[in-house]
Amino acid sequence: MIQETLKITGQFILLIVLQVLIFSNINFLGYINPYPYLLFVVLYRLDSSQTVLLFLGFFLGLFLDLMLQTAGAHTIATLTVCFLRPAISNFSFGVNAENSHALEYGTKRSSRMIFLALLVFTHHLIYFSITIFNWNAISYILSNTLYSSLFTLSILWLTLSLFNVRR
Amino acid sequence: MQQIINAIFRNKNALIYLLLLLFAFVFLNNRSYYHQTRLEKLGLKLAGSLWNLQDNTANYFSLQQQNKALLEENRKLRELLTAHPNDTDSISPTLLPGFTYRHARVIKNSFDQARNTLVIDKGARDSIRGEMGIVGPDGIVGIVNETTAHYASALSLLHADVRINAKLKTNDAFGSLYWPGVEANRLLLTNISTINTVAVGDIIVTGGMSDYFPKDIPIGKVVAFKILPSKRYYEIEVMPFTNFTALEHVYILQNNRREELQQLNP
Numbered sequence: 001m002i003q004e005t006l007k008i009t010g011q012f013i014l015l016i017v018l019q020v021l022i023f024s025n026i027n028f029l030g031y032i033n034p035y036p037y038l039l040f041v042v043l044y045r046l047d048s049s050q051t052v053l054l055f056l057g058f059f060l061g062l063f064l065d066l067m068l069q070t071a072g073a074h075t076i077a078t079l080t081v082c083f084l085r086p087a088i089s090n091f092s093f094g095v096n097a098e099n100s101h102a103l104e105y106g107t108k109r110s111s112r113m114i115f116l117a118l119l120v121f122t123h124h125l126i127y128f129s130i131t132i133f134n135w136n137a138i139s140y141i142l143s144n145t146l147y148s149s150l151f152t153l154s155i156l157w158l159t160l161s162l163f164n165v166r167r
Numbered sequence: 168m169q170q171i172i173n174a175i176f177r178n179k180n181a182l183i184y185l186l187l188l189l190f191a192f193v194f195l196n197n198r199s200y201y202h203q204t205r206l207e208k209l210g211l212k213l214a215g216s217l218w219n220l221q222d223n224t225a226n227y228f229s230l231q232q233q234n235k236a237l238l239e240e241n242r243k244l245r246e247l248l249t250a251h252p253n254d255t256d257s258i259s260p261t262l263l264p265g266f267t268y269r270h271a272r273v274i275k276n277s278f279d280q281a282r283n284t285l286v287i288d289k290g291a292r293d294s295i296r297g298e299m300g301i302v303g304p305d306g307i308v309g310i311v312n313e314t315t316a317h318y319a320s321a322l323s324l325l326h327a328d329v330r331i332n333a334k335l336k337t338n339d340a341f342g343s344l345y346w347p348g349v350e351a352n353r354l355l356l357t358n359i360s361t362i363n364t365v366a367v368g369d370i371i372v373t374g375g376m377s378d379y380f381p382k383d384i385p386i387g388k389v390v391a392f393k394i395l396p397s398k399r400y401y402e403i404e405v406m407p408f409t410n411f412t413a414l415e416h417v418y419i420l421q422n423n424r425r426e427e428l429q430q431l432n433p
Contacts, residue, residue, distance in 0.1 A: 058187045058191070061191070072192065072194040072195030072202075080188070133202055
């Protein structure tokens with residue numbers, strides 16, 4: 001239990017620091033940035049309390065908003081993704097949704113990919129909708145969402161493969 | 168009772184989510200001016216259609232009274248027409264040169280706050296833009312602030328931050344008019360120098376030194392005045408001709424020479 005809490009705290013701080021110091025300054029092709037802090041929402045055990053996840057997600061977004069000078073977009077997007085996570089994992093893993101190791105073994109690779117993609121895409125769509133907040137710029141929102149999602153997804157997939165020794 | 172508590176526990180995640188989402192939106196609204204105006208606009212859009220419905224129903228019951236008010240206004244305009252028989256310009260659509268008039272109805276009006284606003288049923292689709300002046304049948308009413316496709320919100324003259332350039336009709340002495348708060352039928356005219364004479368009953372009209380209103384639109388009359396301790400300026404209490412607690416039909420003024428004016432005075 002204590003070990004788990006320590007692990008979560010470590011992830012929380014490390015991901016915020018990495019996001020603020022590195023990933024938000026990449027500006028690939030001038031404007032595309034990945035948001036791999038979502039790894040926190042991905043790695044949070046699927047069988048743990050969702051209420052705690054909601055609060056953690058809220059504060060994760062809030063700290064990022066405060067440090068990245070964005071108004072409230074990270075908070076709203078992360079919070080919503082945390083809220084939708086059970087539905088997304090049910091959709092992608094089916095009966096294995098409650099399996100705490102669903103992301104490491106015992107599930108198909110395609111299911112994991114769908115899980116990640118849905119999570120990331122939802123988050124980015126909400127994030128860009130809130131930051132731009134203008135119905136007339138819908139094409140800009142969608143293109144930004146698509147490119148950033150691909151960027152984030154590849155980073156998340158690589159990170160997961162790197163630390164996943166068991167096949 | 169037990170069932171209600173059970174229902175709350177069953178849906179606690181959804182409730183917590185909604186609560187935190189509300190916090191996040193408040194945070195968004197407070198931190199970013201852009202989002203604040205966008206959210207205000209959204210609110211105006213939603214509330215506008217609601218108020219319109221309410222006003223449409225309520226309107227039926229005051230038709231007779233409104234008819235009377237319109238007849239009265241007509242009478243005044245005819246009087247003006249006979250006073251200037253050769254001035255045919257006064258019945259053309261642009262009553263005063265350089266200004267276009269558009270009719271609108273007030274669908275929401277407040278007069279009991281420190282910063283009062285109105286909502287009218289014409290918006291960007293009817294060529295209403297921000298910073299246009301609004302006049303009623305009896306005198307000036309306010310200034311347009313924000314517009315959506317079908318509605319516009321305006322700062323009432325009874326708004327703590329609105330200041331209007333006004334003058335005494337008798338001797339053209341300029342001052343600045345504002346609402347000190349509290350009473351809906353008391354305005355203050357300040358910065359009129361004591362070298363001018365003022366009398367109770369004098370008419371106050373717009374000065375024409377702002378882009379919003381042409382000059383000589385009636386505002387109100389002097390009910391009391393005093394000389395400030397510095398002995399340099401008057402402080403004049405003005406009773407507006409417009410009854411701000413019963414606004415219905417108003418006209419939006421578009422200044423056609425605004426761009427030209429702003430080029431001279433950036």
